[in-house]
Amino acid sequence: MALHVVIMAGGKGERLWPLSREKRPKQLISLDGKSTMLRKTFERISPIVSPSQTYIVTNREILDTVIKEVPEVPRKNILAEPVAKNTAPCIGYAAMVISKDDPRGVMVVLPSDHVIADEQRFRDAISFGVSALDKYPELLITLGMIPNYPETGYGYIALTKRIYKKDSFVLHRVEAFHEKPDRRLAASYIRKGYLWNSGMFMWRVDTILTAFEKHLPKIYKGLKEVLSSKKAGEDNLTKFYEGVDAISIDYGIMEKAKEVAVIPVEFGWNDVGSWDALGRLLPADGKGNTVHGDVVLDDAWNNVAWSTGKKIVLMGVNNTVIVDGEDAILVCPRGRSQDINKLLKKIKQSDL
Numbered sequence: 001m002a003l004h005v006v007i008m009a010g011g012k013g014e015r016l017w018p019l020s021r022e023k024r025p026k027q028l029i030s031l032d033g034k035s036t037m038l039r040k041t042f043e044r045i046s047p048i049v050s051p052s053q054t055y056i057v058t059n060r061e062i063l064d065t066v067i068k069e070v071p072e073v074p075r076k077n078i079l080a081e082p083v084a085k086n087t088a089p090c091i092g093y094a095a096m097v098i099s100k101d102d103p104r105g106v107m108v109v110l111p112s113d114h115v116i117a118d119e120q121r122f123r124d125a126i127s128f129g130v131s132a133l134d135k136y137p138e139l140l141i142t143l144g145m146i147p148n149y150p151e152t153g154y155g156y157i158a159l160t161k162r163i164y165k166k167d168s169f170v171l172h173r174v175e176a177f178h179e180k181p182d183r184r185l186a187a188s189y190i191r192k193g194y195l196w197n198s199g200m201f202m203w204r205v206d207t208i209l210t211a212f213e214k215h216l217p218k219i220y221k222g223l224k225e226v227l228s229s230k231k232a233g234e235d236n237l238t239k240f241y242e243g244v245d246a247i248s249i250d251y252g253i254m255e256k257a258k259e260v261a262v263i264p265v266e267f268g269w270n271d272v273g274s275w276d277a278l279g280r281l282l283p284a285d286g287k288g289n290t291v292h293g294d295v296v297l298d299d300a301w302n303n304v305a306w307s308t309g310k311k312i313v314l315m316g317v318n319n320t321v322i323v324d325g326e327d328a329i330l331v332c333p334r335g336r337s338q339d340i341n342k343l344l345k346k347i348k349q350s351d352l
Contacts, residue, residue: 001130002106004108006108007045007057008057008087012341019306023062028065044122047123055098060081082241083238088212099206103209106203108200125265128166139207140261145264146265147190157176160174163261197250199271277337291306303317303321305323309324
């Protein structure tokens, strides 16, 4: 079975605000000063899949930038959504396009803004998933991260019996998906052996389209009609997106389907979902401070300070996020940085 990789590269630029914005979401930011997160995602998967079998789903606002970031990927493989409607329409769109040439191929779905330390282990997990789908083509597979602390910003996966093993990887049936918990519940999930929901998936193209037809028939029928030779075109695609509900692939399909499995993995994964998460990812000094740019510290502990131009001076400050963006400054406790998206509506009303 041929392997096809779909990289989801939309985003609203909310998670790392004010550094990230709608026209420069997280995946177009460089954390190391060298390559963007999108570019690193492409390079991470390129040893096992050719650019001709790599697809990127983005939005029209940043299409030109995405094309420049991954010039190896054929232009026809870069799909631009006119309106962001969460992950289900995005994945359905890519699956329909791939199915025209390879309906029985294996489709790997990856976010474009994750950090993975052990890239070879990641690729080995994908290869294991391909072999599992060769034996169990009816499965919808997700990668579940083995947690090392009670994170409240992730969903969790409860797993049950083992159904396949090869080398050091094991495939389990999924018992249930659980929404983001509070800290006490997250701790209980870890004690029970639950996994973090990474948002990375694998399945056969025909299998996921059958799942769309069953669980999300409006999206399935709409995309099939829009992508037919008679109705293909940007105007019809826009009408479809404007009329369809925003829904995640987790809620729309994965939580409803019966044939769902998970591969528990550990390869240094971080979805960089907040400034606090970024602080845990990047190197810190002896007092737990993670800094970028022109930052001066005095009696400061466990802070995240990111300067893009202005000097940031921290004195007697602990457990705080300070970000100097182009036209806005964020200051909040580290534990609250997950909540910034809740305030962005008010911020946008202030033209920030």
